[in-house]
Amino acid sequence: MWTIHDKMGFSPGHSVKCKNRIEVRDPQDDSLIATVPAVTAEGMEKAVKRGGEGAKIAAEMPVHQRVSVLHRSADLVASRREEFATLISREGSKTIREARKEVDRAVETLRISAEEARRIQGETLSFDQMPGSENRAGGWYRFPIGLVGAITPFNDPLNLVAHKVGPAVASGNAVIVKPASFTPLSALKLWEVMQEAGLPSPVFSVVPGRGGEVGDVLVSHPDVRMVSFTGGVDAGREIARKAGIKKLSMELGSNCPAIVLGDADLPAAVESCVSGAFWAAGQNCLKVQRVYIEDSIYADFLERFVSRTRQYRIGDKLSEETDMGPLIHRREAERVDRWVREALDQGATLCCGGERDGAYYSPTVLTDLPEGSCLEREEVFGPVVGLYPVRSAEEAVKRANRSDFGLQAGVFTKNLDQAFGLIRRLEVGGVMVNDSSDYRIDAMPFGGVKQSGLGREGVRFAIGEMTETKVVCFRLGS
Structure with missing residues (x-):
């Protein structure tokens, strides 16, 4: 088992004793990996x-110090690549x-x-564009928002933490991370590395605990000036309700479509969509959860897929x-299986998969999914994909946009006119042309529309989200 010190990651320098513990178990065999403190409200x-004190320290850190700490942290993570990878794999x-x-990626x-x-500029x-302001000069700059509360999910337990912490430190903020209870170890390990890299301890804390207890305090506390959340829609709604007047950044999942037109590179499209699913x-x-394929190539695509x-x-x-491991918990595999069985009862056709073994669920391909089924409407968050024939690009766009979600979409075509037409009409935050929706680099803007x-x-x-704009104007002597 990994050993987690009771004071690691939260309220550094203070003695915090937690009677309750969170057991971190490997979903593959339910073996105990470690226990971590279950912090109370x-x-x-x-x-x-403590984070409020950290925000004052962070705001005074010169840019060269922030740069040095972040580069040093990156170097340390890279030098311990296998250790981090094993930890990510074991807990998730x-x-x-x-x-x-x-x-x-982290x-x-x-x-x-x-x-x-x-480059925070x-x-x-x-000011003299306004009559009467000829003797005024100035501009605007960006300043840190203060203390950021970050809530991260289990599926990327290191990189999604880095996506909260890295920008927060870069912009002179303090940050408290509440990691998923299933996977707190990678966040704690990153905390340890960043302390070693020289980050002042109050600037970054990791607080493991039950979401309904510590999460509520984090999002509703008036000293937390921004909440950055990655997770489900229902939890996002609750956070928005409880947060009050503060900045919110939320990535709430999706039900991503791919559109494969008749002129697409079929082998490449199949490989990309299978990996994305x-x-x-x-x-x-x-x-990739929904794939809309033009009629002329549907049978060939389905067979290859x-x-x-x-x-x-x-x-x-x-x-x-191994290409694919288990789901995060047996309960999730049972839920996915239940959704598949419901779809089959409603008339869907099972092409392959549909089998559960503990927390494992076999890669599953369905056709003839009924409109309105959970698998057609909701985010499955499991290894299930639906394939749909369509008569045209127009039909594909209409059906792709029917979802309440809109994160990213994939489009496969060699026709630039077709591609740009789809880009304009798809109601999503990103369109990947000749790639699946699953493509992302960490420098690009990432987020969606609708839910x-x-x-x-x-x-x-x-x-940009973690900083505020301040205008400065000098009235000059005549």
């Missing part, structure tokens, strides 16, 4: 007070190969944060040969 109150659902990619996120810290403003056992907000899906190797997460969230992540854009 009182403990979170202390962490927020990712295979060791998937986990290594997450570590690499390193990139921290490095981009260091670079963007240099303002502009001069021509089943990466991290489908527990990914960008996962099912054949490639059946090649997916399920098994031990730490094996180099997929508020604001944008991606380091530069998160910094």
Whole structure:
């Protein structure tokens, strides 16, 4: 088992004793990996007070110090790549190969944060555009918002923490992270690394605990000036209700479509959509859940897609040969299975998969999904994908936009006119042309429309969310 010190990550320098513990278990076999403190509401109150002190320290940190800490943190994570990857894989659902990619992305996120810290700039403003203001000069600049509360999910337990912490530190803020109870260890390990890199301890805290207890304090506390949340729609609504007047940044998931037109590179489209559907056992907000294929290639695409899906190797997460591990918990696998059974009862056709073994669920392909079924309407967050024939690009767009979500979409075509037409009409935050919806780099703006969230992540854009604009005007002598 990993050993987690009771004071690691929260209220550093203070003695905080927690009677209750959170057991962190490997979803593959339910073995105990570690226990961490289950911080109480009182403990979170202390962490927020400490974070307020951290916000003052962070605001006074010169840019070169922020840059140095972030670069040093990135170097330390990179030097411990295998250690971080093993931890990500053990506490979560990712295979060791998937986990290594997450570590690499977290390193990139921290490095981009260091670079963007240099580029937080303002502009001069021509006050003399207004008659009577000829003797005024000035402009505007950006200043830190203060203390950021961050709530992160289980599916990317390192990189999504880095996406909150990196921009917060880069922009001179303090940050408290409340990690998912299933996967707190990667966040705690990053905290440890950033302390080693020289970040003043009150600037960044990790507070593990039950969401309904510590999470409520974090989002509603008046000293927390912004909440950055990645998670489900229902939780997002509750946070918005409880937060009061403060900034909110929310990534709330999706039900991502891919559109494959008749002129697409079929093998490439199949490979991209299969990977997009089943990466991290489908527990990914960008996962491909609905694929709309033009009639002329539908049969060929379906045959190729099912054949490639059946090649997916399920098994031990730490094996180099495994393509897909378990879901985060047996309950989630049972829920996914229930949704599949409901769809089949309503007339859907099972092409492959549909089998559960503990927390494992086999990669599943369905056709003939009825309109309004959970799998057609909601975010499945599991390894299930539906394939739909369509007569035209226009029909594909109409059906893709029928969802209440709008995070990203994939479009496969060689026709630029068709591509730009789809880009204009798709109601999403990002369109990936000749890639699935699952494509992302950490420097790009990331977020969606409709119920997929508020604001944008991606380091530069998160910094924009975590800073405020201040106007400065000098009245000059005549």
